Amino acid sequence: MSRNTLFDKVWDLHTVRQLPSGQTQLFIGLHMIHEVTSPQAFAWLRERKLQVAFPERSVATVDHIVPTEDQARPYADGLAEDMMQAIERNCREFGIRLYQPGSGKQGVVHIVAPEQGLTQPGMTVACGDSHTATHGAFGAIAFGIGTSQVRDVLASQTLSMSRMKVRKIDVKGRLKPGVTAKDLILHILRVLSAKGGVGFAYEFAGEAIAALSMEERMTVCNMAIEGGARCGYINPDQVTFDYLKGREFAPKGADFDKAIAFWKSIASSPDAEFDDVKTFDAATIEPTVTWGISPDQGVGIGESIPAKESFPVSEQPNIEEAYAYMGFTAGQPIAGTKIDVAFIGSCTNGRISDLRAAAAVLKQHGGTVKPGVKAFVVPGSEAVKKAAEAEGLHEVFKKHGFEWREAGCSMCLAMNPDKLKGKQLSMSTSNRNFKGRQGSPEGRTLLASPAMVAIAALEGVVTDVRKVLK
Amino acid sequence: MSSIISSISGRGIPVRGNDIDTDRIIPARFLRCVTFDGLGAHAFEDDRLQLKAQGKLHSFDDARFQGAKVLVANSNFGCGSSREHAPQAIAKWGVQAIVAVSYSEIFHGNCVAMGLPAVRVSLADSEAIQSAIEADPKAEVSVDLQAMQVKIAGKSFACQLGDGPRKQFLTGQWDALGELVDGLPQVKAKAAKLPYLNAFA
Ligand code: SF4
Numbered sequence: 001m002s003r004n005t006l007f008d009k010v011w012d013l014h015t016v017r018q019l020p021s022g023q024t025q026l027f028i029g030l031h032m033i034h035e036v037t038s039p040q041a042f043a044w045l046r047e048r049k050l051q052v053a054f055p056e057r058s059v060a061t062v063d064h065i066v067p068t069e070d071q072a073r074p075y076a077d078g079l080a081e082d083m084m085q086a087i088e089r090n091c092r093e094f095g096i097r098l099y100q101p102g103s104g105k106q107g108v109v110h111i112v113a114p115e116q117g118l119t120q121p122g123m124t125v126a127c128g129d130s131h132t133a134t135h136g137a138f139g140a141i142a143f144g145i146g147t148s149q150v151r152d153v154l155a156s157q158t159l160s161m162s163r164m165k166v167r168k169i170d171v172k173g174r175l176k177p178g179v180t181a182k183d184l185i186l187h188i189l190r191v192l193s194a195k196g197g198v199g200f201a202y203e204f205a206g207e208a209i210a211a212l213s214m215e216e217r218m219t220v221c222n223m224a225i226e227g228g229a230r231c232g233y234i235n236p237d238q239v240t241f242d243y244l245k246g247r248e249f250a251p252k253g254a255d256f257d258k259a260i261a262f263w264k265s266i267a268s269s270p271d272a273e274f275d276d277v278k279t280f281d282a283a284t285i286e287p288t289v290t291w292g293i294s295p296d297q298g299v300g301i302g303e304s305i306p307a308k309e310s311f312p313v314s315e316q317p318n319i320e321e322a323y324a325y326m327g328f329t330a331g332q333p334i335a336g337t338k339i340d341v342a343f344i345g346s347c348t349n350g351r352i353s354d355l356r357a358a359a360a361v362l363k364q365h366g367g368t369v370k371p372g373v374k375a376f377v378v379p380g381s382e383a384v385k386k387a388a389e390a391e392g393l394h395e396v397f398k399k400h401g402f403e404w405r406e407a408g409c410s411m412c413l414a415m416n417p418d419k420l421k422g423k424q425l426s427m428s429t430s431n432r433n434f435k436g437r438q439g440s441p442e443g444r445t446l447l448a449s450p451a452m453v454a455i456a457a458l459e460g461v462v463t464d465v466r467k468v469l470k
Numbered sequence: 471m472s473s474i475i476s477s478i479s480g481r482g483i484p485v486r487g488n489d490i491d492t493d494r495i496i497p498a499r500f501l502r503c504v505t506f507d508g509l510g511a512h513a514f515e516d517d518r519l520q521l522k523a524q525g526k527l528h529s530f531d532d533a534r535f536q537g538a539k540v541l542v543a544n545s546n547f548g549c550g551s552s553r554e555h556a557p558q559a560i561a562k563w564g565v566q567a568i569v570a571v572s573y574s575e576i577f578h579g580n581c582v583a584m585g586l587p588a589v590r591v592s593l594a595d596s597e598a599i600q601s602a603i604e605a606d607p608k609a610e611v612s613v614d615l616q617a618m619q620v621k622i623a624g625k626s627f628a629c630q631l632g633d634g635p636r637k638q639f640l641t642g643q644w645d646a647l648g649e650l651v652d653g654l655p656q657v658k659a660k661a662a663k664l665p666y667l668n669a670f671a
Contacts, residue, residue, distance in 0.1 A: 013664070014660070014664075016653055016656050016657050016660045017653060017656055019646070019649055019653075020637075020641070020643065020649070021634045021635075021637045021638045021641070021643055021646075022633055022634040022637060023634045023638075023646070025649075025650060025653050025656075025657075027657060027660050027661065027664070029664065029666065029667075036501050036553070037552065037553065037554065039503075039504035039505070040504070040505060040506055040554075043504070043505065048647075050651065053651075053654060053657070054661070064501075065502060077502070079502035079503065080502060082504055083502060083503075083504060086504045120666060122665070122666065123666060128552055128554075129551075129552055130550065130551050130552040130576055132552075143576075144552035144576050145552060145576065145579070146552055146553070146554035146557075146576060146579060146580035146583060147554040147555075147580075148554060148580065148583035148584060148645075148647075149579065149580075149583055151647065152583075152646060152647050152650055155647060155650065155651055156647070156650035156651050156653065156654060156657060157657055157661070158650050158653065158657055159646075159650075160646035160649070160650060161579075162632060162634050194489055194546065194549060195489070195545065195546040195549065195572065195574075198546070198572060198573075198574065198575060199575070225576075228546070228549065228574065228575075230575045230576060251666075251669075251670065255669050255670055258669070258670035258671075259665075259666070259670045261670070262665045262666070262670050294489055294491075314488070314545070314593060315488070317487065317488070318487070318488050318489055321487070413493075413498045413551075414498060414499075415498050415499065415501060415502060432491075432493070432550065432551075434491045434493040434494065434550060435491075435493065435494060435516065435517075436493060436494070436497055436516045437493050437498075439498075439499075441497070441516040441519060441520065442520070
């Protein structure tokens with residue numbers, strides 16, 4: 001059993017008691033809410049005549065259904081309008097802070113909480129969304145929950161949970177130029193598989209992780225769930241403290257210094273013991289693109305679509321299903337694959353540094369979006385959008401043929417009007433390439449970094465971005 | 471609200487394949503709702519349509535499996551999104567227990583919280599149970615949480631479920647809410663001691 005890891009320390013700190021079932025009653029320090037997974041939870045509270053126990057520890061925003069073009073209310077989609085009205089009513093009635101479009105603070109829930117300084121080291125964070133793992137980048141234990149559990153957190157600020165095992169993912173060395181945090185996590189998923197992390201919390205550590213910026217760390221932790229790990233985290237360090245300083249909900253003045261002492265104390269100790277350790281060499285990783293229907297089906301940009309024989313027998317039916325769905329054959333190089341749509345956004349890669357990376361590629365390349373390709377950028381939050389516009393990034397995107405949109409989840413899961421059509425092939429900075437994920441039941445998705453999506457939009461085909469990066 | 475759940479029996483329905491994600495169980499467009507009612511009709515909708523277009527039949531459309539209560543799947547069932555809409559859709563369709571090789575954790579946690587037992591069996595056993603159901607769709611499948619056995623056509627297969635969830639079903643405490651709320655005095659005491667809620671004192 002793991003000992004003295006950040007996971008163990010945070011878990012113990014938040015343990016209220018053992019329940020008769022043997023599960024732990026775990027205190028949740030920060031609860032984030034969005035419009036899709038919360039309405040039924042509030043309805044159950046009303047049914048049972050319960051109050052929200054700690055309304056100030058929950059914060060809500062709207063992201064999944066928000067249109068990114070015309071945001072005038074009522075929304076054209078009546079079902080989306082109903083959901084908006086439900087969250088507005090629920091937050092008002094139960095006294096919960098809600099960041100709405102136009103507030104300057106709305107956006108994808110996993111982008112908003114960090115940028116407001118709500119997510120902090122040593123906290124437990126829960127949200128009715130699997131990518132809650134993102135918040136682990138700060139050294140928080142953060143996991144997604146279902147709607148019944150959203151109800152539990154609202155009513156008691158706690159969850160009934162069983163402890164996870166802890167696997168250290170030690171990434172030695174440094175990433176090569178042109179290789180990003182997205183490539184790193186896609187590579188880790190490819191090696192450890194989509195289910196390799198079930199039952200584990202992932203601790204990302206090592207030289208390559210320490211060298212990542214806070215935003216890059218969020219990209220890595222965001223996709224821990226795609227490897228089956230319900231949470232992933234990185235020990236807090238100076239990078240974390242510098243990011244938090246001055247943010248609205250971060251501690252201020254003398255409290256900030258006291259906070260740093262606490263944050264340092266909850267990091268994994270030098271003598272920490274793990275249930276498992278896996279080691280990677282960052283220098284061997286190439287820009288990575290997925291070719292199949294699961295985020296672990298990725299290849300380096302110089303590689304070809306793998307033969308099914310290179311997978312365990314039990315996996316081969318899935319691999320055949322992926323070939324058939326994607327219309328690809330084994331041995332076909334991934335580079336040169338023609339794309340129809342380029343999407344830059346989502347809680348994986350919708351932050352300011354992601355937009356800067358994509359814009360830099362456009363400038364270096366100099367071209368415009370290939371005729372026939374639809375390319376669009378959806379900032380992850382209103383604050384990201386504002387920051388990008390202050391730097392003139394929106395003009396760069398528009399000049400090179402991209403559409404510039406309002407903040408939201410958009411075509412990451414296509415619950416709003418942004419959707420693929422028919423069998424269109426999208427190259428996307430989001431996190432899931434599942435069948436039908438981007439809004440068309442036959443639509444296809446290749447996952448990649450913002451830089452790789454930017455160059456593919458210009459070339460019209462999957463391309464190694466390093467050809468333009470000096 | 472909770473009741474004791476110790477055994478489920480009824481006809482079975484196989485859903486073959488590994489890594490069946492929640493987007494496939496209930497596509498995102500059906501998440502535009504404020505209640506879970508009515509989701510049952512849309513379970514596996516896109517998979518069903520695609521098979522139909524190829525002239526094949528998804529088990530959820532197959533007349534032989536209508537009215538089934540025990541869904542039998544393979545590895546990493548319910549991976550992907552946290553949407554409780556996925557197990558809710560399966561339950562609203564009529565399923566009362568799931569048998570699979572493994573589950574994503576969030577999906578499994580959702581099942582427990584809803585009172586839907588989801589047990590694990592070996593890969594070979596999951597396939598054997600699926601074949602037995604296909605050979606005789608009328609056969610009764612039982613999932614016994616006391617004996618930790620899945621039975622069909624005179625054969626028994628050992629199954630697993632974590633001690634915590636098993637106890638929750640057998641004692642009728644799978645709905646944790648009551649207990650969690652009962653603990654509120656201790657929860658408040660905990661909050662009074664957490665550094666970040668108390669100016670890092
Ligand atoms: S951006 Fe995508 S993955 Fe992230 S919360 Fe929104 S829908 Fe989920």
